[in-house]
Amino acid sequence: MTAWELATFSSDLLGDVPELEGVDVEIVRPGEPVRITHVLDAVEPRARPDGRPAFPTEARAGEGRTNRLDGVTVLSCLDFPAEERPLHEQESLVDMGGPGADLTPFSRTTNVVLRFRARPQASNEELEAWARRTTLDVAESVARPTLRTDPVEVERFELGPADESLPSVAALVQLSDLGPLYYQYVYGVRAAEAGLPRAIEPAELLDGAVTCGEYHWAALRNPTIFFQQNRLVRTLHDEHGKRLRFAGVVLMRGYEQTAGEKQQAAEQAAELAAGLAADGAIVTTDAGGNSHTDVMLTCRACERTGVRTTVIVAEMADPESTSPGLTDWVPEADSVVSVGNAEETVSAWRPERVVGGDLLLDGTPAAEAGPVPVRNYLGATNQMGQLALTATTW
Amino acid sequence: MVRAVHYLNQFFAGLGGEEAAETPPTRLEGPVGPGRGLAAELEGIEITATLACGDDYFAEHEEAALARLLDLLQAEGAELLVCGPAFGSGRYGYACARLAATAPIAALTAMHEENPGVGAAGAALVVPTAVNVAGMRDALPRMARLAEAVAAGRELGHPEDEGYLPRGFRRNRHAEETGAERAVDLLLSKLAGETRTEVAAGFDRVPPPEPVPDLSEAVLALVTEAGCVPQGNPDRLPTIRAPGWLRYPLPDEAGLESGRYESVHGGFDVTLANEDPNRLMPLDVARTLEREGRIGGIHDAFYTTTGNGTPVAASTRFGQEIAAELRDAGVQAVLLSGT
Numbered sequence: 001m002t003a004w005e006l007a008t009f010s011s012d013l014l015g016d017v018p019e020l021e022g023v024d025v026e027i028v029r030p031g032e033p034v035r036i037t038h039v040l041d042a043v044e045p046r047a048r049p050d051g052r053p054a055f056p057t058e059a060r061a062g063e064g065r066t067n068r069l070d071g072v073t074v075l076s077c078l079d080f081p082a083e084e085r086p087l088h089e090q091e092s093l094v095d096m097g098g099p100g101a102d103l104t105p106f107s108r109t110t111n112v113v114l115r116f117r118a119r120p121q122a123s124n125e126e127l128e129a130w131a132r133r134t135t136l137d138v139a140e141s142v143a144r145p146t147l148r149t150d151p152v153e154v155e156r157f158e159l160g161p162a163d164e165s166l167p168s169v170a171a172l173v174q175l176s177d178l179g180p181l182y183y184q185y186v187y188g189v190r191a192a193e194a195g196l197p198r199a200i201e202p203a204e205l206l207d208g209a210v211t212c213g214e215y216h217w218a219a220l221r222n223p224t225i226f227f228q229q230n231r232l233v234r235t236l237h238d239e240h241g242k243r244l245r246f247a248g249v250v251l252m253r254g255y256e257q258t259a260g261e262k263q264q265a266a267e268q269a270a271e272l273a274a275g276l277a278a279d280g281a282i283v284t285t286d287a288g289g290n291s292h293t294d295v296m297l298t299c300r301a302c303e304r305t306g307v308r309t310t311v312i313v314a315e316m317a318d319p320e321s322t323s324p325g326l327t328d329w330v331p332e333a334d335s336v337v338s339v340g341n342a343e344e345t346v347s348a349w350r351p352e353r354v355v356g357g358d359l360l361l362d363g364t365p366a367a368e369a370g371p372v373p374v375r376n377y378l379g380a381t382n383q384m385g386q387l388a389l390t391a392t393t394w
Numbered sequence: 395m396v397r398a399v400h401y402l403n404q405f406f407a408g409l410g411g412e413e414a415a416e417t418p419p420t421r422l423e424g425p426v427g428p429g430r431g432l433a434a435e436l437e438g439i440e441i442t443a444t445l446a447c448g449d450d451y452f453a454e455h456e457e458a459a460l461a462r463l464l465d466l467l468q469a470e471g472a473e474l475l476v477c478g479p480a481f482g483s484g485r486y487g488y489a490c491a492r493l494a495a496t497a498p499i500a501a502l503t504a505m506h507e508e509n510p511g512v513g514a515a516g517a518a519l520v521v522p523t524a525v526n527v528a529g530m531r532d533a534l535p536r537m538a539r540l541a542e543a544v545a546a547g548r549e550l551g552h553p554e555d556e557g558y559l560p561r562g563f564r565r566n567r568h569a570e571e572t573g574a575e576r577a578v579d580l581l582l583s584k585l586a587g588e589t590r591t592e593v594a595a596g597f598d599r600v601p602p603p604e605p606v607p608d609l610s611e612a613v614l615a616l617v618t619e620a621g622c623v624p625q626g627n628p629d630r631l632p633t634i635r636a637p638g639w640l641r642y643p644l645p646d647e648a649g650l651e652s653g654r655y656e657s658v659h660g661g662f663d664v665t666l667a668n669e670d671p672n673r674l675m676p677l678d679v680a681r682t683l684e685r686e687g688r689i690g691g692i693h694d695a696f697y698t699t700t701g702n703g704t705p706v707a708a709s710t711r712f713g714q715e716i717a718a719e720l721r722d723a724g725v726q727a728v729l730l731s732g733t
Contacts, residue, residue, distance in 0.1 A: 335591050388569045391564040
């Protein structure tokens with residue numbers, strides 16, 4: 001097993017953003033009365049001292065050393081041309097103040113906001129690919145000043161031997177592949193074509209192997225930074241040798257489109273987890289609806305192969321009704337973490353400034369949006385368990 | 395002073411024991427029995443009348459009993475209804491819960507948490523009590539405190555802090571640990587033999603109806619939750635959480651023509667659906683079946699909504715409303731396409 005080092009540097013080292021054609025760049029700091037709109041992805045600035053790319057598409061991630069800028073996020077914003085919106089990409093906000101600020105970690109970071117201006121002739125897919133690649137490039141370039149100085153902290157990721165009597169636990173990380181604007185990427189390849197399910201080293205996930213191109217419900221989204229800073233992998237890593245043995249990470253497909261393919265994806269992921277000799281697995285969710293069926297099928301398949309499971313899901317419950325908030329459920333899902341109810345509304349807040357586009361997708365001025373559902377806040381109910389939100393019964 | 399009405403069964407209202415259980419709804423002046431103790435606890439609230447009903451009467455004539463009790467309640471012009479406490483008594487608890495759940499004013503009741511009435515209380519507040527009448531002295535002040543909070547129109551805090559049983563509403567809060575840390579704890583606990591969960595399902599199961607006796611005589615209706623609407627979405631059906639459903643005339647044609655219908659559903663890739671709207675609403679196949687005489691006919695309108703993030707309660711209402719129209723129109727079968 002190889003070791004990987006993550007070196008942390010102060011945000012003071014934030015480098016200049018190069019001039020980009022068709023992109024407005026703005027730095028937004030914590031506490032500014034700003035609402036950021038049409039947010040696609042959030043990326044932590046990273047660079048490698050050995051010159052290899054920070055978001056590799058060929059070489060392997062999770063080896064050597066990677067530098068990170070602490071407390072800085074690159075946010076990409078793009079309002080796709082409305083008439084060509086096959087999947088009706090969803091509203092996605094970051095509020096730097098007001099009650100919504102508590103819901104996203106990006107209200108507490110210095111944000112390099114890239115606003116991509118849609119070119120009239122470009123298709124949504126072309127625009128998306130341009131924005132996604134440019135955002136990763138910018139995240140790498142603004143971290144370059146770290147290459148000339150010493151880090152504040154270096155963490156080492158290497159799974160040593162652990163007591164065989166400790167329970168062995170795997171992380172099953174679901175990645176969407178539903179259609180254009182709804183893909184997650186593994187080493188730059190969309191999930192459906194990335195040979196999933198696939199076991200990877202925990203450090204690969206933390207080191208830019210998985211990037212986001214999935215723009216479904218903002219709160220239920222897994223932006224790139226949540227893979228880079230993945231709390232689940234870090235927690236399992238920290239507990240390795242203490243309360244458990246970390247068996248590994250399995251990337252699995254979400255949003256297969258037929259019942260048979262969904263069942264098969266679930267069974268293959270469960271077999272891979274069993275192949276890692278996992279006693280238990282934590283199954284995470286990407287996006288919502290259809291993928292909640294995938295996570296439940298995976299839970300059932302794991303339990304049937306003898307791998308005990310805990311699943312992480314967000315709820316989508318009408319706050320004024322007692323309807324169940326889960327889109328799907330199987331009796332085997334008897335251990336479920338709720339990362340919050342995405343349908344709860346957050347009271348209105350009037351920002352002094354809007355960055356990323358003045359009008360929301362429904363045409364409302366973003367500054368006067370009124371109460372906003374939690375689901376519109378980027379990452380608020382992240383289903384890899386990145387944040388502390390939960391829902392309880394009243 | 396806020397005007398309140400108190401509800402009791404025959405026993406606590408002093409009308410008699412089991413021999414009086416058939417007593418129909420009755421109005422008594424002011425507070426009665428435990429109502430006197432409750433009145434002594436209440437600040438700013440006056441119990442103007444007590445309504446009482448026999449447990450058996452309520453159980454055997456629920457609809458009539460409820461209607462009568464609601465009439466009596468309305469005549470009082472009260473702003474608050476307090477029922478019980480019913481402790482562990484199942485029939486009494488159920489009557490308290492049903493009345494509290496149905497009353498058009500703020501209502502609370504009190505009973506043991508395992509009383510079957512708890513499940514019938516809906517959005518009404520239930521104060522937990524001991525299983526028998528020995529808990530009266532403890533229950534009355536807690537009912538009074540909650541009644542005062544409700545009467546004041548104060549926004550209630552967490553059930554544990556305010557002293558009522560959770561009703562099933564899901565509310566967000568920030569936990570001390572991240573979801574990932576909680577997941578690791580839950581899994582290790584499960585592996586150690588103690589299974590816990592932060593959310594349970596509570597899904598209902600719909601039994602399939604009897605088959606249609608003779609399809610060749612039946613009128614078939616097309617209903618969909620796929621968000622299929624005429625091109626341009628003239629009535630602005632939302633892409634998620636539609637508040638209702640829409641009805642559109644079906645063209646007298648062999649199928650739905652491309653470019654004249656689209657899906658506005660926000661939960662799946664609509665590209666293929668929009669290429670051929672019959673993929674969502676199979677009018678083409680239905681027309682073939684009609685021509686071949688395998689179905690009797692096709693209802694002249696289709697029904698549509700966006701089934702995306704829709705609360706179960708809302709979907710249930712849509713289904714009931716659409717089904718009522720279809721039944722009145724003489725439709726015997728529905729082809730319901732889901733996505």
